[in-house]
Amino acid sequence: MGAQPIQAITREKLRPLYEAAAGPSLNFLMDLIAQPATCTAWYWEDGTEAVASAWFSHVAGEGELIDIRVAENKRRTGLAGSLLNFALGELVGVGVTVCRLEVRQSNYAARGLYEGLGFETVGQRPNYYRVQEGREDAILMAVNLEAMSNS
Numbered sequence: 001m002g003a004q005p006i007q008a009i010t011r012e013k014l015r016p017l018y019e020a021a022a023g024p025s026l027n028f029l030m031d032l033i034a035q036p037a038t039c040t041a042w043y044w045e046d047g048t049e050a051v052a053s054a055w056f057s058h059v060a061g062e063g064e065l066i067d068i069r070v071a072e073n074k075r076r077t078g079l080a081g082s083l084l085n086f087a088l089g090e091l092v093g094v095g096v097t098v099c100r101l102e103v104r105q106s107n108y109a110a111r112g113l114y115e116g117l118g119f120e121t122v123g124q125r126p127n128y129y130r131v132q133e134g135r136e137d138a139i140l141m142a143v144n145l146e147a148m149s150n151s
């Protein structure tokens, strides 16, 4: 069990995580990691099963979390926290000093996860996401990784 880099060969392994899931499609994400200079991703393997994945873009010291998800039957076991901690450590190792993300206002699970890892709210995009009835805001969050690695 542990974090592994996502490569083209991992696509089939990741498919169950992305079936019927909201958010970016697996095809979109796999296209991103075709540019390894600016996109890095990891998945968490439990036995032979991929149970979590996290995808980042990074340019000139700035990282952005593009997507993170955990298999429904594995949630609330600390997996997302472990994977994000691992990934942020790896990004620091390649010179990333700040990581940003955006999250739906109503996604309290994800917001709790990010806050627990030291992300702070730095802005809001009103009516950014489409929802069934209307729209909802995006919350913009960021963490200073220099502060984290020096503490």
Ligand SMILES: CC(C)(COP(=O)(O)OP(=O)(O)OC[C@H]1O[C@@H](n2cnc3c(N)ncnc32)[C@H](O)[C@@H]1OP(=O)(O)O)[C@@H](O)C(=O)NCCC(=O)NCCS
Residues within 6 Å of the ligand: 023, 067, 068, 069, 070, 071, 074, 075, 076, 077, 078, 079, 080, 081, 082, 102, 103, 104, 107, 108, 109, 110, 112, 113, 114, 116
């Ligand atoms: C958000 C998500 C990645 C969390 O994964 P997870 O492995 O269950 O999270 P963890 O077990 O590491 O939880 C870490 C912290 O996040 C918060 N959290 C996670 N799930 C939560 C929930 N359902 N309700 C409230 N807080 C929650 C808690 O603060 C938790 O710490 P605690 O268990 O000590 O209270 C998972 O729910 C998921 O895949 N959701 C669907 C995809 C998604 O929304 N991704 C984020 C896109 S921005």
